[in-house]
Amino acid sequence: xxxxxxxxxxxxxxxxxxxxxxxxxxxxxxxxxxxxxxxxxxxxxxxxxxxxxxxxxxxxxxxxxxxxxxxxxxxxxxxxxxxxxxxxxxxxxxxxxxxxxxxxxxxxxxxxxxxxxxxxxxxxxxxxxxxxxxxxxxxxxxxxxxxxxxxxxxxxxxxxxxxxxxxxxxxxxxxxxxxxxxxxxxxxxxxxxxxxxxxxxxxxxxxxxxxxxxxxxxxxxxxxxxxxxxxxxxxxxxxxxxxxxxxxxxxxxxxxxxxxxxxxxxxxxxxxxxxxxxxxxxxxxxxxxxxxxxxxxxxxxxxxxxxxxxxxxxxxxxxxxxxxxxxxxxxxxxxxxxxxxxxxxxxxxxxxxxxxxxxxxxxxxxxxxxxxxxxxxxxxxxxxxxxxxxxxxxxxxxxxxxxxxxxxxxxxxxxxxxxxxxxxxxxxxxxxxxxxxxxxxxxxxxxxxxxxxxxxxxxxxxxxxxxxxxxxxxxxxxxxxxxxxxxxxxxxxxxxxxxxxxxxxxxxxxxxxxxxxxxx
Numbered sequence: 001x002x003x004x005x006x007x008x009x010x011x012x013x014x015x016x017x018x019x020x021x022x023x024x025x026x027x028x029x030x031x032x033x034x035x036x037x038x039x040x041x042x043x044x045x046x047x048x049x050x051x052x053x054x055x056x057x058x059x060x061x062x063x064x065x066x067x068x069x070x071x072x073x074x075x076x077x078x079x080x081x082x083x084x085x086x087x088x089x090x091x092x093x094x095x096x097x098x099x100x101x102x103x104x105x106x107x108x109x110x111x112x113x114x115x116x117x118x119x120x121x122x123x124x125x126x127x128x129x130x131x132x133x134x135x136x137x138x139x140x141x142x143x144x145x146x147x148x149x150x151x152x153x154x155x156x157x158x159x160x161x162x163x164x165x166x167x168x169x170x171x172x173x174x175x176x177x178x179x180x181x182x183x184x185x186x187x188x189x190x191x192x193x194x195x196x197x198x199x200x201x202x203x204x205x206x207x208x209x210x211x212x213x214x215x216x217x218x219x220x221x222x223x224x225x226x227x228x229x230x231x232x233x234x235x236x237x238x239x240x241x242x243x244x245x246x247x248x249x250x251x252x253x254x255x256x257x258x259x260x261x262x263x264x265x266x267x268x269x270x271x272x273x274x275x276x277x278x279x280x281x282x283x284x285x286x287x288x289x290x291x292x293x294x295x296x297x298x299x300x301x302x303x304x305x306x307x308x309x310x311x312x313x314x315x316x317x318x319x320x321x322x323x324x325x326x327x328x329x330x331x332x333x334x335x336x337x338x339x340x341x342x343x344x345x346x347x348x349x350x351x352x353x354x355x356x357x358x359x360x361x362x363x364x365x366x367x368x369x370x371x372x373x374x375x376x377x378x379x380x381x382x383x384x385x386x387x388x389x390x391x392x393x394x395x396x397x398x399x400x401x402x403x404x405x406x407x408x409x410x411x412x413x414x415x416x417x418x419x420x421x422x423x424x425x426x427x428x429x430x431x432x433x434x435x436x437x438x439x440x441x442x443x444x445x446x447x448x449x450x451x452x453x454x455x456x457x458x459x460x461x462x463x464x465x466x467x468x469x470x471x472x473x474x475x476x477x478x479x480x481x482x483x484x485x486x487x488x489x490x491x492x493x494x495x496x497x498x499x500x501x502x503x504x505x506x507x508x509x510x511x512x513x514x515x516x517x518x519x520x
Contacts, residue, residue: 050067053209064177065403076194081174087330089172091110105161129181134146145176145429149161172422182196209233227514248493257372272490273488275490277328277419279506281482282416284413291357297357301385307483318489324341324475362392367396441479442480450469
């Protein structure tokens with residue numbers, strides 16, 4: 001196997017206030033398409049208003065968990081492999097990779113790349129960076145990816161990763177945002193270091209507030225990193241983010257509330273990009289805690305709300321219905337043949353009775369920090385659930401501190417996931433037994449057995465069959481409501497230019513807007 005085989009609310013302190021008039025402007029472009037093209041040029045200060053960020057955000061790559069730190073990382077780091085705007089694998093620090101059996105992978109490390117400190121990037125740095133996520137002492141969310149890794153060695157300019165079983169998706173996993181190449185010393189990286197080999201150098205950073213970075217004058221990619229400076233602002237309130245764009249305080253915002261798009265269409269200040277992908281909005285239920293430890297209760301919840309209503313009212317059509325499936329239509333092995341769940345109060349009541357219940361009273365915690373419209377989505381679910389005998393109380397919690405105080409702390413809450421490029425990655429990070437981000441704390445023996453088997457299966461038809469069964473298990477036995485796939489909806493200053501194709505694997509052009517975009 002070679003690389004050729006894999007084509008594929010808290011506002012910023014002291015500056016912004018919410019609730020101001022929305023008088024923006026725009027044009028909605030077809031999914032994935034950008035504005036009229038011009039040759040990229042250098043210069044300018046690029047300011048991004050991002051709807052995530054926390055005072056606990058840090059430099060340790062194993063702990064990155066939301067768009068703010070992911071974008072901050074993409075600005076200052078490179079990875080072994082990049083996901084291109086078309087979903088293909090693009091060589092980055094690894095200029096090539098190959099495997100004869102899917103078990104031993106050889107990554108040839110690019111020469112002539114330097115860290116911001118001036119140190120050359122070497123295979124030793126790559127090994128230290130990968131080993132940060134391995135072993136019992138690792139706290140990294142990417143640790144499950146490395147459970148199958150038995151050894152990482154160096155042969156000249158090559159890094160050799162050896163697995164205990166074949167994994168055809170390993171190159172995709174090496175693009176994960178937790179795995180930047182950082183400088184190593186004595187076989188380890190310093191997880192508090194600002195040093196990287198990416199397009200921008202950190203000038204200042206106040207977690208949960210602001211990061212300022214300056215262009216790396218020695219960046220090895222001459223056709224990237226066009227801005228002189230980048231300023232990343234954490235603006236959790238959706239109205240405040242949009243107002244910041246309108247007033248010219250930022251050049252791009254993410255997570256535009258679809259309800260605001262009608263206002264944006266009629267003016268001329270901004271453009272809107274609506275990019276489809278495999279991202280999805282979710283409501284995980286803690287499978288360890290009553291009543292969610294009973295799958296009948298979980299099924300009752302899954303039939304107690306109207307998925308299309310959420311797509312229409314929360315996403316304003318900028319997305320599609322999901323059948324409680326974290327694997328999206330853009331994935332290779334998407335199972336489109338499962339029985340579709342629709343709003344069915346009688347079926348919901350049936351499953352409540354199977355659980356020995358005539359009625360159910362539960363609380364869901366939500367804030368728009370989870371996703372734009374999360375509180376309204378919870379309210380819509382609660383309204384529909386009443387007909388099934390389910391009283392769902394919506395606990396409107398603060399945006400600030402949501403990911404530290406609510407997510408994976410409350411038994412039923414709102415969350416979101418960006419689409420992963422492979423089924424294995426989506427399942428391993430959020431549904432595998434013991435995974436650090438298994439937000440529903442769900443375990444299923446058959447699912448976990450299939451996860452390991454599918455990872456090693458090189459026969460495409462057999463692999464597809466396994467992934468289809470896994471999606472069926474998660475959908476009908478899992479502990480997460482997944483009502484909809486959401487488009488990435490962004491608003492851009494008219495001064496910004498983008499490549500012809502904008503990536504849909506993550507928001508903000510796969511985090512890479514900081515490197516791929518420029519001022520016209």
